[in-house]
Amino acid sequence: MSVELLPDGRKRIRAPLSDEDVRQLRVGDVVLVSGIVYAARDAAHKRIIELLDAGEPIPFDPAGQIVYYVGPTPERPGHVIGSAGPTTASRMDRYTPRLLELGLKGLIGKGGRGPTVREALKRHTAVYMAALGGGGALAALQIRGQRVIAFEDLGPEAVRELEVEDLPVWVVNDCEGRDFYEQAVAPWRRDELLPEEFRLGTRP
Amino acid sequence: MGQVREVDAAEITRAVRELCMEINYKVPEDMVAAIKRAREKEESPIGRQILDLLIRNQELAAEGEYPYCQDTGYTVVFIDVGQDVHIVGGDLTDAINEGVRSGYRDAYLRASIVADPVFERRNTGDNTPAFIHTRIVPGDQIRIQVDAKGGGSENKGRHAMLKPSDGLEGVKRFVLRTVEEAGPDACPPGIIGVGIGGNFEYVAILAKRALMRKVGQPHPDPRVAELEAELFEKCNALGIGPQSLGGTQTVLAVHVETMATHIASLPVAVNIECHAHRTGTRVI
Numbered sequence: 001m002s003v004e005l006l007p008d009g010r011k012r013i014r015a016p017l018s019d020e021d022v023r024q025l026r027v028g029d030v031v032l033v034s035g036i037v038y039a040a041r042d043a044a045h046k047r048i049i050e051l052l053d054a055g056e057p058i059p060f061d062p063a064g065q066i067v068y069y070v071g072p073t074p075e076r077p078g079h080v081i082g083s084a085g086p087t088t089a090s091r092m093d094r095y096t097p098r099l100l101e102l103g104l105k106g107l108i109g110k111g112g113r114g115p116t117v118r119e120a121l122k123r124h125t126a127v128y129m130a131a132l133g134g135g136g137a138l139a140a141l142q143i144r145g146q147r148v149i150a151f152e153d154l155g156p157e158a159v160r161e162l163e164v165e166d167l168p169v170w171v172v173n174d175c176e177g178r179d180f181y182e183q184a185v186a187p188w189r190r191d192e193l194l195p196e197e198f199r200l201g202t203r204p
Numbered sequence: 205m206g207q208v209r210e211v212d213a214a215e216i217t218r219a220v221r222e223l224c225m226e227i228n229y230k231v232p233e234d235m236v237a238a239i240k241r242a243r244e245k246e247e248s249p250i251g252r253q254i255l256d257l258l259i260r261n262q263e264l265a266a267e268g269e270y271p272y273c274q275d276t277g278y279t280v281v282f283i284d285v286g287q288d289v290h291i292v293g294g295d296l297t298d299a300i301n302e303g304v305r306s307g308y309r310d311a312y313l314r315a316s317i318v319a320d321p322v323f324e325r326r327n328t329g330d331n332t333p334a335f336i337h338t339r340i341v342p343g344d345q346i347r348i349q350v351d352a353k354g355g356g357s358e359n360k361g362r363h364a365m366l367k368p369s370d371g372l373e374g375v376k377r378f379v380l381r382t383v384e385e386a387g388p389d390a391c392p393p394g395i396i397g398v399g400i401g402g403n404f405e406y407v408a409i410l411a412k413r414a415l416m417r418k419v420g421q422p423h424p425d426p427r428v429a430e431l432e433a434e435l436f437e438k439c440n441a442l443g444i445g446p447q448s449l450g451g452t453q454t455v456l457a458v459h460v461e462t463m464a465t466h467i468a469s470l471p472v473a474v475n476i477e478c479h480a481h482r483t484g485t486r487v488i
Contacts, residue, residue, distance in 0.1 A: 043325065073274050073314040082312055083265075083274040088356045088389045110356070111389035111448075132254070133356070133391040133447060134480045135261045137270035155327045156274075156314050170449075181388055184450035188248060188443025195377055198384065198442065 016064025017105040019125040025171050027178040031129055032166040037066040039160035041087050044151055045095040052098060059150035059159045063103030071156035081143045083136030086110040093117050100124040112181055113173055122177045129169040142167040209344040211488055213294030219486040220303025223350040224279060225311040227482040228271040231262050234419040235481045242393055242453040251451030258479055273480040276313040277352035279304045279334040282416060286343035297336065305330040316355065337409060346488040349416055357394060357478040360386035363408055366470040375400055375472050376435060382474040383439050388448030391478035395419060396439060396458045399473040401465040411475035414459035416483060423460060432458045
């Protein structure tokens with residue numbers, strides 16, 4: 001079992017994740033990620049898809065794994081890594097369904113995902129989670145190891161194997177198609193102060 | 205006519221280098237205060253938790269080991285050169301880029317710039333070139349303001365050539381639409397820089413310059429200041445909140461800059477700054 005329920009209600013996960021593990025993660029859950037995650041962002045995704053199109057092997061087997069959209073700052077001597085917060089996830093939307101088809105189970109970034117990815121998360125039983133956007137210094141403290149495994153020429157965009165310990169994230173899109181941002185924002189909208197097209201009618 | 209004052213290009217390099225090295229670790233005081241104010245005002249419990257984390261992130265970064273954010277930005281340089289200054293010992297653009305190059309290298313900052321936008325997109329490896337806005341101004345000093353501008357929030361900026369008949373209401377709707385669509389991607393709570401007037405290219409620079417003001421300092425023209433206050437209230441009424449997890453503190457400030465425009469035009473631009481607002485100024 002790769003999902004551990006903690007006494008405070010948070011959940012700790014560790015790859016590889018099964019479909020059953022993913023089904024236990026629901027919108028709004030606070031999750032601590034431990035173990036191995038693969039760092040890959042824009043340029044790495046582009047190359048991975050090109051390799052798949054060419055029938056070539058890719059840097060890691062996505063089955064059951066977690067990808068973290070991050071391009072860290074260079075590590076200072078004696079440090080494992082530099083700042084390492086998430087980048088905007090929607091830029092990877094074009095590439096994500098292909099990796100989900102190959103069994104990728106977890107995605108970590110920041111910001112929302114488009115309808116195609118949300119649908120693909122349902123179809124392939126996978127989950128998208130957001131880390132603290134702009135919290136790069138805090139994220140660095142949760143990373144215990146890093147190793148560049150492919151595309152070193154891409155510098156900060158190289159593919160890395162990261163060993164993380166209790167990296168805090170929250171579930172934004174679960175495998176049942178829910179979206180946490182939609183749910184979270186609506187109760188706080190103050191329609192009376194806004195032009196008509198921005199009113200949600202959700203607050204009495 | 206004033207005396208001509210010589211300034212060595214190496215002094216410009218040093219100023220840019222030091223600013224790059226400082227601002228990525230130590231968030232400016234006005235931004236620290238703005239986040240604290242938001243923490244006091246935020247009504248949503250999860251919003252308060254997020255703001256507490258951002259304060260911890262600021263404190264950790266200020267210790268000088270880890271930059272505030274891994275995206276250490278486009279290096280945007282606003283340089284006002286006094287017309288009585290003569291720069292000697294090198295080229296101004298080269299001097300600025302050398303400051304970026306050495307500052308980013310020695311402070312372990314990320315190289316985030318690719319040499320071309322659509323062909324190879326090869327990383328230049330040193331965060332150059334800087335994005336430089338130069339003005340020639342009266343006097344014999346050089347004022348340099350450096351901003352490390354994150355790409356995620358930059359991507360959420362919008363620009364429109366409205367019609368004069370759209371008026372002030374059209375401008376307000378455009379700002380709100382931009383903030384709404386940016387949502388979580390622009391790492392709220394941040395600063396909203398708005399340019400109104402000018403022409404196609406000036407309005408975007410107005411919006412960027414609006415971000416360079418002290419956080420929350422109102423515009424000196426009371427009409428503009430009133431618009432800033434109204435937009436501030438309306439942006440926060442969107443309920444997006446810190447990290448878009450719901451709350452009352454979506455923006456820390458709205459800064460508006462205006463200028464003359466054409467009888468046919470109402471240009472408007474919105475440039476969003478995330479909570480990782482990193483800027484500093486030196487005068488030579």
